[in-house]
Amino acid sequence: MKVLFYYLIFPGFLFTAVAGMLASWVDRKVTARVQWRQGPPWYQNFADFVKLLGKEIIIPKQNKWIFLISPLLGLASVSIVATLLGRTLMNPSESFLGDLIAEIYLLTIPAIAVILGASASSNPLASVGASREIKLVLSYELPFVLAIVITILKSGGLIRINDIIGYQMANGSILNSVSGAIAFIVVILCIQAKLGFVPFDMSEADQELMGGACIEYSGAPLAIFKLTRQMLLVVLPIFLISLFWAYSPNIFWFILKYVILLVIIILIKNTNPRVRIDQATRFFWGPMAILASIGVILALIGY
Amino acid sequence: MNLKLKALTKSIWVFHFASSPCNNCDIEILDLLTPRHDVERFGIQLIGSIRHADVLLVTGIPNSKTGPKLKEVYAQAPKPCFVVAVGTCALGVGVFRGSYNNLGCVDDWIPVDAYVPGCPPKPEAMISGIVKLLNSLKQAK
Numbered sequence: 001m002k003v004l005f006y007y008l009i010f011p012g013f014l015f016t017a018v019a020g021m022l023a024s025w026v027d028r029k030v031t032a033r034v035q036w037r038q039g040p041p042w043y044q045n046f047a048d049f050v051k052l053l054g055k056e057i058i059i060p061k062q063n064k065w066i067f068l069i070s071p072l073l074g075l076a077s078v079s080i081v082a083t084l085l086g087r088t089l090m091n092p093s094e095s096f097l098g099d100l101i102a103e104i105y106l107l108t109i110p111a112i113a114v115i116l117g118a119s120a121s122s123n124p125l126a127s128v129g130a131s132r133e134i135k136l137v138l139s140y141e142l143p144f145v146l147a148i149v150i151t152i153l154k155s156g157g158l159i160r161i162n163d164i165i166g167y168q169m170a171n172g173s174i175l176n177s178v179s180g181a182i183a184f185i186v187v188i189l190c191i192q193a194k195l196g197f198v199p200f201d202m203s204e205a206d207q208e209l210m211g212g213a214c215i216e217y218s219g220a221p222l223a224i225f226k227l228t229r230q231m232l233l234v235v236l237p238i239f240l241i242s243l244f245w246a247y248s249p250n251i252f253w254f255i256l257k258y259v260i261l262l263v264i265i266i267l268i269k270n271t272n273p274r275v276r277i278d279q280a281t282r283f284f285w286g287p288m289a290i291l292a293s294i295g296v297i298l299a300l301i302g303y
Numbered sequence: 304m305n306l307k308l309k310a311l312t313k314s315i316w317v318f319h320f321a322s323s324p325c326n327n328c329d330i331e332i333l334d335l336l337t338p339r340h341d342v343e344r345f346g347i348q349l350i351g352s353i354r355h356a357d358v359l360l361v362t363g364i365p366n367s368k369t370g371p372k373l374k375e376v377y378a379q380a381p382k383p384c385f386v387v388a389v390g391t392c393a394l395g396v397g398v399f400r401g402s403y404n405n406l407g408c409v410d411d412w413i414p415v416d417a418y419v420p421g422c423p424p425k426p427e428a429m430i431s432g433i434v435k436l437l438n439s440l441k442q443a444k
Contacts, residue, residue, distance in 0.1 A: 050310035056381035210351030
């Protein structure tokens with residue numbers, strides 16, 4: 001009963017969904033202000049969500065079940081990550097050994113859900129979107145994991161998020177060291193791709209693929225895909241803060257750090273053009289992976 | 304007024320169908336997204352896929368090439384989907400009357416919910432057209 005409450009309501013689904021919609025509103029508002037516009041009102045994402053729930057759902061003839069299940073798959077995995085992270089932050093004794101690794105895996109599932117759904121919809125543009133998403137996942141996972149390895153090395157081989165937070169509270173946050181700063185830069189650019197934001201939004205590219213992977217989705221499944229993205233906008237920055245930037249247990253500082261990280265992500269989104277998929281792969285496997293490897297070496301020799 | 308309709312009026316996603324216009328109306332439509340008019344204030348967004356659309360915005364006259372495609376796109380839209388005809392060509396036939404490829408205006412192909420006259424209509428006129436469409440929706444309920 002308690003577990004269900006955690007999963008469905010407080011740190012899990014409902015709380016993260018509401019927070020995600022508000023974070024997504026901050027995204028749209030800051031974007032509008034950067035472009036010298038007024039921007040939507042705060043309830044805009046809620047209105048979008050309710051409206052999409054009320055629309056007709058169009059389902060393709062073949063692959064009915066995969067088409068309908070894949071949005072739920074992404075939503076469920078993001079909710080699990082939110083629950084695990086939230087419980088870890090609130091009550092440290094409830095985490096388990098290796099939850100960091102479990103969360104890295106679970107955070108990949110939303111991308112896989114997008115790939116599955118896009119492939120099941122059998123639309124040529126959606127399949128282009130799916131193939132780009134596959135390439136993007138292959139590209140950013142390498143530097144992302146390398147950057148997290150830096151945290152593990154710095155904290156002396158800890159793979160429990162709770163222990164990593166405890167280490168940072170005792171010895172200062174990992175961001176303060178040279179290798180930690182390198183890892184943070186790499187990981188911010190990686191979550192830009194994980195969130196599907198410009199410059200790495202080529203799987204959804206509105207102007208060339210007409211919505212890309214989500215092109216055939218309408219009504220409630222589309223709403224769930226959007227909601228998954230919005231929840232990731234909450235979960236991923238909190239994941240980064242607890243890995244790299246957690247030196248104070250104060251809730252006020254925590255929220256401030258979250259907002260700073262969110263605004264950094266949004267500003268990167270708004271000041272860059274979309275890159276091609278081959279450029280993105282080269283960027284992640286080239287400069288980013290090399291930078292992260294240098295960070296690993298620095299962490300090994302103690303910087 | 305029920306919640307569904309209220310959410311719909313607060314969040315209109317527009318699919319733009321250009322059925323052989325002269326592009327003047329299209330330029331004016333893009334003006335709606337600029338800082339001066341900024342229709343995102345009202346939750347109006349231009350989207351790329353007809354499956355996401357609430358409003359199908361048509362400019363130009365449907366001819367023998369674009370007319371059947373217009374019908375197909377309208378059939379693909381998830382309901383409720385409203386049609387707005389923008390510009391004199393889409394409303395009547397305008398300057399194309401008597402042309403060899405003239406098969407009638409948008410009305411002859413699909414049911415239209417709102418008309419915005421003008422050649423091209425001002426962005427203010429389009430916002431007023433959308434507001435009138437929303438008001439008629441609220442009154443119908």
